[in-house]
Amino acid sequence: MRTLMTVTSLLISTALLLIGHGMQITLLPLRGSVIGFSEFQVGMSASAYFLGFVGGALVIPRIIAKVGHIRSFAVLTAIFITALLGLEMLDSWGAWLVLRFATGAMICGLYTVIESWLNNQATPESRGQVLAIYTFIVLMSMAAGQGLINVGPVSEAAPFMLAAVFLALAIVPVGLTSRLAPAPLESTRIRFSLLYERSPSAFAGAIVSGLVVGGFWSLGAVFAQRYSASLSDVTLFITVTIAGGALFQYPIGWLSDRVDRRRVMLALCCLGAASAAAVAASVGTPWHMGAVFLFGAFTMPMYAISLAMAADNSSSSEFVEIGTSVLMLNALCAAAAPLLLGQLMTALSPVALFWASSALCGLFALYVGYQCTRRRPVTVEEQTPFSAAGMEAAPTAFDLDPRGLEDEVGDLVPEEAEPAPDAADAGTGEAGAEKAESEEKPAPAPIRLGPEDREF
Secondary structure (H helix, E strand, O other): HHHHHOHHHHHHHHHHHHHHHHHHHHHHHHHHHHHHOOOOHHHHHHHHHHHHHHHHHHHHHHEEEEOHHHHHHHHHHHHHHHHHHHHHHOOOOHHHHHHHHHHHHHEEEEEEEEHHHHHOOOOOHHHHHHHHHHHHHHHHHHHHHHHHHHHHHOOHHHHHHHHHHHHHOOOHHHHOOOOOOOOOOOOOOOOOHHHHHOOOOHHHHHHHHHHHHHHHHHHHHHHHHHHHOHHHHHHHHHHHHHHHHHHHHHHHHHHHOOOOOOOOHHHHHHHHHHHHHHHOEEEEEEEOOHHHHHHHHHHOOOHHHHHHHHHOOOOOHHHHHHHHHHHHHHHHHHHHHHHHHHHHHHEEEOOOOHHHHHHHHHHHHHHHHHHHHHOOOOOOOOOOOOOOOOOOOOOOOOHHHHHHHHOOOOOOOOOOOOOOHHHHHOOOOOHHHHHHHHHHHOOOOOOOOOOOHHOO
């Protein structure tokens, strides 16, 4: 409780910021459609947003290290507001690509400020509580922002002005805080090869989550607009999806702490395929919103489960690097998704968004099912505790994640005690997996398995 009191102003700023952000992330696809952009062009602008997010993760931490967290928060928010208002005033597709890239970079920088600040204030004992409350605030604030979009038609300035107001107000609590800002940030490496080596299932989960959930954030509002009678129907569509993901994330995480997480991911892919197909098939029926709720419930937790699988197969000293790789792979796939799905929607029909999502979930279900047959699972006793996570986060979130501190209680073997295999010993990809499998021996309890034995 004492830790939460020290970050109250930061959490209030986070809530205000995410209300405005939740509004704009739905408003912009709708406005793009209103001013005549095709689904492909709307998708391209969304890809620019996610690419900006990746670019921000790589560049902005250096700026924060130079000027500090409070100044960075104010400057990043000011640029975010400027880009948002520019998007409201301009109808040039080229300008939209540039400005949406800027909004992606700015929101990633703001996540970086918030998460590194929370990490600095949290103690090892309070990290799990702080992370859970932070994730709850993110999801609920973005959901709350959906209802505020109805303040006026998306063709007018009123919704954009209200979003800008919330973004501007977010500067006030942080700007007036008397707490000291945290120390400068340290850069984090990204190694997709290490992620795949440790857990192909986590690697696949990051891809399918980026493609399906990223496609929804980019084009879901456009789909809803095509089949809705009013703006309130569109915002209800987005809100119900977010609610499904928020309400089911913890129950699914609870289940994943008690069974093989690969099978949980397999079930999510299968149920995600079924629910996406149900959304496409149920347009205009009374049970459409039920299908939408289940789609959010089964697809949005995929990212957090992927992180948990990655943590199960890495030492605590590797978790930040591997977690960052999961995040960046997810963001890159979210950037790629609208390019494909937008073209399908333009060439076929808007329901192609969910038929394609169903096919992607089914394809990855086959891959994860194959991985389940290759090796022994990480036992429930060896798994790290699940922590909720949203796909929009900065790499600094992994410094806050308590899974990075598991070596203190002995749930993960330190890398020094059980060195990871190098290329000469285990190889990479399928060849390395086959060699490791041939050399694998049962480990007597209570000895913990090293990272090389935990590959999914």
